[in-house]
Amino acid sequence: MMREIIEIDEDLCVGCGNCVPNCHQGALQIIDGKARLISDLMCEGIGACVGHCPTGAMTIEKREAEPYDEEKVMDKITAGGPRVIRAHLEHLRQHNQKEYLEQAEAYLEKRGIPNPLANQPQELHGHGGGCPGSAARMLRRAPGNEHPGPVAPAGQSAPAQSGELRQWPVQLHLLNPAAPYLQGADLLVAADCTAYAAGNFHRDFLKGKALAIACPKLDQGQQIYLEKLVRMIDESRINTLTVLIMEVPCCSGLLALARTAAGQAERRVPVKAIILSLEGEIQSEEWI
Known part of the structure; x- marks a missing residue:
């Protein structure tokens, strides 16, 4: 068959x-x-x-x-x-x-074998399970409050800074492919660790883009990720797809997922791969 x-x-x-x-x-x-x-x-x-x-x-x-x-x-x-x-x-x-x-x-x-899931409610996956914190929303930035902010005088706290994040939520399992902030957007799919390795993550990689974060090694439901990326390409008609990962081998699974999604989608979108060193420096950057 x-x-x-x-x-x-x-x-x-x-x-x-x-x-x-x-x-x-x-x-x-x-x-x-x-x-x-x-x-x-x-x-x-x-x-x-x-x-x-x-x-x-x-x-x-x-x-x-x-x-x-x-x-x-x-x-x-x-x-x-x-x-x-x-x-x-x-x-x-x-x-x-x-x-x-x-x-x-x-x-x-x-066969009389105990069912470990018996009497357990089914968890909802891929749409936040009704949690208010996963509701799709656009984030507004106060004029002039852009990243990076002013440096505080010695002995004083720095004023609050606003980064380049434009939407919520950001975890790929919680993202709704039909969310308005994805329509025609330039999408950054970033491995979880990249924002910690790159000190200027907001300025250098996130500015002007919608964001989805994921860990290709630890996250479950990879097929859900694949299906969502395909929908973002075909239905939300994202403009470009940038994949930001670390140099470690397991991280490249996220790039493989993006390649597969781009190949399965009916639309063709430009895909850029950026690989960071453990020190947060760009090792390679290319359109694939």
Whole structure:
């Protein structure tokens, strides 16, 4: 049958193993120094592993493959114990895989295995879960109160400064792709650490741009990130996409995610990659 499934470019794969723990179906293993898809049956094609690949070796492609089999996956998952079962069920919840989640829970019930998510309310992902702090809003700046501000005299506190942030929220999971501040915007997608490494982050990188922040190593729901970026390109019609990351290998997963989104979108937008050193200096800057 035709379905979406992970494809691995062996020439790009360095065998780092970042993808393996992020495949909760156990479909990936490192064999002979390369990531391998060990079974079509166990790959559900969600692509949570894609954003964790620092070299862009992993993509989602539609091809002829054996149907995904949740029961065969659960045979392996349950052998790992309650923590592994919980991780798998939460993974299915986060990606809104209701059918597979129902199959997994039915598997546990049939065999008398405790369901670690029983009687727990489902968390909402990708839209803030109704938290007032995640409501989309434009930020207004007082005239003359621009970054950087005046230097305070010795012994006195500096006056309050306003940066270049134009909207709220900023975390990619909380951003609504239809928010007005994204319409036709130049979008900066920044790895979390970049604002701390670069002292002039607001002036040098954020000025005049909408902002989305994410961590390609620690954040869950990478497929949600991918879908949102595609929507921002196609529906919000962003003007340009700039990706700001650190030099560390895991950070490049964010760039790989942006490349994939730009490739999947119907519109074409210019994409710029900026890589910072650990000292916050620009190592490279190029349109890709």
